[in-house]
Amino acid sequence: xxxxxxxxxxxxxxxxxxxxxxxxxxxxxxxxxxxxxxxxxxxxxxxxxxxxxxxxxxxxxxxxxxxxxxxxxxxxxxxxxxxxxxxxxxxxxxxxxxxxxxxxxxxxxxxxxxxxxxxxxxxxxxxxxxxxxxxxxxxxxxxxxxxxxxxxxxxxxxxxxxxxxxxxxxxxxxxxxxxxxxxxxxxxxxxxxxxxxxxxxxxxxxxxxxxxxxxxxxxxxxxxxxxxxxxxxxxxxxxxxxxxxxxxxxxxxxxxxxxxxxxxxxxxxxxxxxxxxxxxxxxxxxxxxxxxx
Amino acid sequence: xxxxxxxxxxxxxxxxxxxxxxxxxxxxxxxxxxxxxxxxxxxxxxxxxxxxxxxxxxxxxxxxxxxxxxxxxxxxxxxxxxxxxxxxxxxxxxxxxxxxxxxxxxxxxxxxxxxxxxxxxxxxxxxxxxxxxxxxxxxxxxxxxxxxxxxxxxxxxxxxxxxxxxxxxxxxxxxxxxxxxxxxxxxxxxxxxxxxxxxxxxxxxxxxxxxxxxxxxxxxxxxxxxxxxxxxxxxxxxxxxxxxxxxxxxxxxxxxxxxxxxxxxxxxxxxxxxxxxxxxxxxxxxxxxxxxxxxxxxxxxxxxxxxxxxxxxxxxxxxxxxxxxxxxxxxxxxxxxxxxxxxxxxxxxxxxxxxxxxxxxxxxxxxxxxxxxxxxxxxxxxxxxxxxxxxxxxxxxxxxxxxxxxxxxxxxxxxxxxxxxxxxxxxxxxxxxxxxxxxxxxxxxxxxxxxxxxxxxxxxxxxxxxxxxxxxxxxxxxxxxxxxxxxxxxxxxxxxxxxxxxxxxxxxxxxxxxxxxxxxxxxxxxxxxxxxxxxxxxxxxxxxxxxxxxxxxxxxxxxxxxxxxxxxxxxxxxxxxxxxxxxxxxxxxxxxxxxxxxxxxxxxxxxxxxxxxxxxxxxxxxxxxxxxxxxxxxxxxxxxxxxxxxxxxxxxxxxxxxxxxxxxxxxxxxxxxxxxxxxxxxxxxxxxxxxxxxxxxxxxxxxxx
Numbered sequence: 001x002x003x004x005x006x007x008x009x010x011x012x013x014x015x016x017x018x019x020x021x022x023x024x025x026x027x028x029x030x031x032x033x034x035x036x037x038x039x040x041x042x043x044x045x046x047x048x049x050x051x052x053x054x055x056x057x058x059x060x061x062x063x064x065x066x067x068x069x070x071x072x073x074x075x076x077x078x079x080x081x082x083x084x085x086x087x088x089x090x091x092x093x094x095x096x097x098x099x100x101x102x103x104x105x106x107x108x109x110x111x112x113x114x115x116x117x118x119x120x121x122x123x124x125x126x127x128x129x130x131x132x133x134x135x136x137x138x139x140x141x142x143x144x145x146x147x148x149x150x151x152x153x154x155x156x157x158x159x160x161x162x163x164x165x166x167x168x169x170x171x172x173x174x175x176x177x178x179x180x181x182x183x184x185x186x187x188x189x190x191x192x193x194x195x196x197x198x199x200x201x202x203x204x205x206x207x208x209x210x211x212x213x214x215x216x217x218x219x220x221x222x223x224x225x226x227x228x229x230x231x232x233x234x235x236x237x238x239x240x241x242x243x244x245x246x247x248x249x250x251x252x253x254x255x256x257x258x259x260x261x262x263x264x265x266x267x268x269x270x271x272x273x274x275x276x277x278x279x280x281x282x283x284x285x286x287x288x289x290x291x292x293x
Numbered sequence: 294x295x296x297x298x299x300x301x302x303x304x305x306x307x308x309x310x311x312x313x314x315x316x317x318x319x320x321x322x323x324x325x326x327x328x329x330x331x332x333x334x335x336x337x338x339x340x341x342x343x344x345x346x347x348x349x350x351x352x353x354x355x356x357x358x359x360x361x362x363x364x365x366x367x368x369x370x371x372x373x374x375x376x377x378x379x380x381x382x383x384x385x386x387x388x389x390x391x392x393x394x395x396x397x398x399x400x401x402x403x404x405x406x407x408x409x410x411x412x413x414x415x416x417x418x419x420x421x422x423x424x425x426x427x428x429x430x431x432x433x434x435x436x437x438x439x440x441x442x443x444x445x446x447x448x449x450x451x452x453x454x455x456x457x458x459x460x461x462x463x464x465x466x467x468x469x470x471x472x473x474x475x476x477x478x479x480x481x482x483x484x485x486x487x488x489x490x491x492x493x494x495x496x497x498x499x500x501x502x503x504x505x506x507x508x509x510x511x512x513x514x515x516x517x518x519x520x521x522x523x524x525x526x527x528x529x530x531x532x533x534x535x536x537x538x539x540x541x542x543x544x545x546x547x548x549x550x551x552x553x554x555x556x557x558x559x560x561x562x563x564x565x566x567x568x569x570x571x572x573x574x575x576x577x578x579x580x581x582x583x584x585x586x587x588x589x590x591x592x593x594x595x596x597x598x599x600x601x602x603x604x605x606x607x608x609x610x611x612x613x614x615x616x617x618x619x620x621x622x623x624x625x626x627x628x629x630x631x632x633x634x635x636x637x638x639x640x641x642x643x644x645x646x647x648x649x650x651x652x653x654x655x656x657x658x659x660x661x662x663x664x665x666x667x668x669x670x671x672x673x674x675x676x677x678x679x680x681x682x683x684x685x686x687x688x689x690x691x692x693x694x695x696x697x698x699x700x701x702x703x704x705x706x707x708x709x710x711x712x713x714x715x716x717x718x719x720x721x722x723x724x725x726x727x728x729x730x731x732x733x734x735x736x737x738x739x740x741x742x743x744x745x746x747x748x749x750x751x752x753x754x755x756x757x758x759x760x761x762x763x764x765x766x767x768x769x770x771x772x773x774x775x776x777x778x779x780x781x782x783x784x785x786x787x788x789x790x791x792x793x794x795x796x797x798x799x800x801x802x803x804x805x806x807x808x809x810x811x812x813x814x815x816x817x818x819x820x821x822x823x824x825x826x827x828x829x830x831x832x833x834x835x836x837x838x839x840x841x842x843x844x845x846x847x848x849x850x851x852x853x854x855x856x857x858x859x860x861x862x863x864x865x866x867x868x869x870x871x872x873x874x875x876x877x878x879x880x881x882x883x884x885x886x887x888x889x890x891x892x893x894x895x896x897x898x899x900x901x902x903x904x905x906x907x908x909x910x911x912x913x914x915x916x917x918x919x920x921x922x923x924x925x926x927x928x929x930x931x932x933x934x935x936x937x938x939x940x941x942x943x944x945x946x947x948x949x950x951x952x953x954x955x956x957x958x959x960x961x962x963x964x965x966x967x968x969x970x971x972x973x974x975x976x977x978x979x980x981x982x983x984x985x986x987x988x989x990x991x992x993x994x995x996x997x998x
Contacts, residue, residue, distance in 0.1 A: 009890035011925045017892065017932040051808075055801045090805035112816060113892045116936035119928045293923060 016121025043098030122150025243290030299616025324544030397498030404657025432743025556649025563596025589969030618971025669762030814882025
């Protein structure tokens with residue numbers, strides 16, 4: 001499985017204390033992506049310039065990726081993400097995002113915090129899109145279930161219906177991303193249509209899968225009244241949905257965008273004000289949608 | 294009237310008058326008044342210099358009780374005040390020739406169980422019986438001193454009665470007429486009884502802890518409620534007055550550890566001698582009062598065990614969230630095991646409380662002291678001296694253990710043996726020590742044996758060596774093992790040369806050891822295994838000291854705030870810190886080295902066999918207000934407490950704080966007068982700490998994950 005990062009003691013990604021596994025690879029390319037380094041399914045070299053001492057330990061790169069003409073610059077077009085420079089870097093400025101791990105290895109890490117899951121906590125698979133890990137994602141969920149670890153999966157929903165159906169019995173809670181109910185907008189901002197996503201959501205719901213709608217709030221993009229009404233309608237059409245959670249857009253993903261050498265996508269005008277967040281919350285609450293988080 | 298909170302508004306349940314009383318007390322109203330009257334004078338007493346120490350002490354107590362100002366606060370429901378300022382400085386507040394005559398006693402929890410069960414008259418009968426038994430022996434002067442101090446206590450008591458009658462406080466008068474000399478029968482009488490005895494001990498300069506308050510008071514409250522004598526709301530008001538009166542020494546002093554509380558710790562919850570959980574309505578009232586007023590002057594610790602009610606855990610989490618670090622957690626089961634393994638009898642261990650900080654002791658029976666020392670300086674200045682050379686890491690580590698043992702042995706010799714009892718032939722005996730009869734009266738064993746508290750009178754006598762700089766030592770050893778012996782990137786002599794130059798010109802290597810190695814607190818066995826060994830070996834070293842004298846030598850791990858005072862004598866560390874940096878506190882990771890979050894910190898700490906740290910090893914964790922918001926936040930705090938117990942922790946101090954708020958408080962202290970922070974073991978108001986302490990706390994708050 002391609003793992004970008006593992007975070008322990010997370011409080012806001014499902015109930016209780018959770019260990020969150022961020023996988024690499026996502027079928028969506030949201031303009032506001034908060035974890036841009038997880039979009040690609042392949043390992044990527046990250047470079048945090050502020051940590052670099054220009055010591056040139058990375059200079060031995062056989063591809064000649066690292067240049068020191070002025071400051072330390074990367075010729076990423078030659079980078080094969082072999083990770084050699086990251087292993088040599090004394091300061092941690094260079095690191096490789098994307099590590100192969102087996103479900104059993106991940107389980108061992110997840111179990112380390114088992115003593116802290118007593119109060120409703122457990123594991124959350126996130127990313128990226130966890131279901132892009134295919135059958136191994138299922139295997140990991142089954143292993144967790146065998147050990148009595150509560151499982152949550154944060155999914156964009158744009159995944160194989162057959163895989164989802166098989167996963168339902170092993171997932172205690174789907175944190176189902178709702179980017180936009182309006183399909184043309186969804187296509188414009190995430191590069192895919194939301195139709196298969198909605199079909200999958202209903203499929204999971206009809207199979208008894210418990211869901212929570214995780215709605216990103218992008219100021220001026222999807223914060224109009226009609227969108228909240230559409231979310232509320234979606235909620236009321238589901239049998240096993242526990243409510244919604246609002247995730248206001250933030251630009252913090254941009255530091256990772258830079259580190260991964262990707263084009264900046266920061267949009268300060270997308271940050272919703274406290275007032276806008278409250279409006280959204282109240283709009284949903286007034287239409288009978290329980291709000292979590 | 295706002296009481297500081299790191300997390301939203303505190304609830305309001307108490308009356309306006311009580312809240313006003315709290316506000317005034319927290320804002321130094323009574324403390325300043327106390328500081329203005331430092332001591333009574335003994336200068337007028339003829340022939341004072343010729344008296345024995347014991348006679349001098351008795352006279353000092355007599356003069357204090359006769360002349361200390363009487364204070365009745367407007368509307369107070371409990372009476373009695375320790376009104377002499379020198380007591381705030383831990384001295385018997387009586388002067389002769391300009392200075393205070395004696396030091397006082399702290400680091401103990403005195404016997405309030407007997408006070409509540411039998412009253413002070415019961416103690417007096419015990420003194421008379423012992424006097425009869427020891428008549429004509431060398432024990433008689435001490436027992437006469439006991440009688441004298443009880444008489445002085447009665448003088449102070451009668452002065453209060455008179456003042457209360459004059460001021461028209463009829464109910465206070467009626468209750469104080471009965472207690473603390475008689476045994477209490479109601480909740481209010483019991484509370485007044487504990488308060489008055491506590492205030493008397495403090496009046497004479499001592500700083501005792503109080504112990505298991507809910508266990509003392511629970512039955513009294515239930516009986517009153519059943520009989521319709523008292524409502525729960527009235528009981529909460531009374532308990533609030535107990536807390537507020539405990540703030541009477543807050544005077545806004547700004548020095549070192551600031552206007553810290555004076556070890557008046559409380560313990561709540563836990564099991565009794567039959568294994569039954571003692572949680573009762575007083576337990577919840579204590580939490581109500583802390584939640585509403587945020588008073589940090591009675592740091593309160595829950596004895597957590599597997600059957601602690603869920604409701605209580607939830608209340609703990611709710612109150613912890615407001616910040617201030619007032620609440621902490623003991624792992625009761627582990628401490629039982631630890632005390633039993635050390636040799637305390639089974640019928641005693643369930644009684645445990647602390648010395649006023651968090652070092653475990655059997656309350657009302659223990660003469661306790663601890664000797665802190667810096668393990669990191671031993672490594673730096675003894676083991677890693679210039680020219681040091683070891684073929685293997687194991688050799689280096691063994692050399693360190695030898696130096697550690699020499700230090701511990703020296704401490705025991707100097708602090709315990711020589712100072713407290715060695716005779717001219719070098720044999721141990723209980724020596725003469727400064728008198729402290731007011732404390733001996735409330736420590737089981739002293740009266741019956743006719744021996745004072747410091748001279749072998751108490752049932753248990755403990756001097757605990759406390760290893761400091763624990764994480765820093767472990768991290769240093771780990772960095773050396775990796776760099777010098779495993780990766781061989783650098784010889785030991787080269788590393789020592791680099792350290793002696795404070796990493797100058799070696800920034801790349803410094804960053805390498807900082808960023809590429811995983812240190813204590815990240816749930817990584819590489820470094821954690823050194824921590825496990827060091828704790829075990831330190832415990833073994835202390836065991837070797839047992840039997841050398843009348844004191845027991847159980848180990849503990851702490852720094853309290855000493856990482857600040859040790860900083861100037863510490864060199865650069867092999868794990869990349871520069872000379873003079875303020876490093877790890879207590880048994881917590883070095884700030885900035887724990888990168889895996891709170892659960893990983895707890896896991897690393899719990900890998901140590903903490904049953905061997907008999908007097909304790911504290912873990913301080915700080916959480917951001919944003920991390921504990923909502924139901925998720927409550928769940929997280931509960932989960933941390935539960936995991937801590939399951940994994941075998943000892944003492945967990947959870948605080949909610951935000952470095953940016955602390956910075957604001959530094960700039961505008963006037964707006965943050967009631968912001969309390971737990972300073973590793975005791976609790977202080979942030980704004981009264983000096984700059985170095987404040988910076989250290991901000992640094993620790995930022996260093997968390």
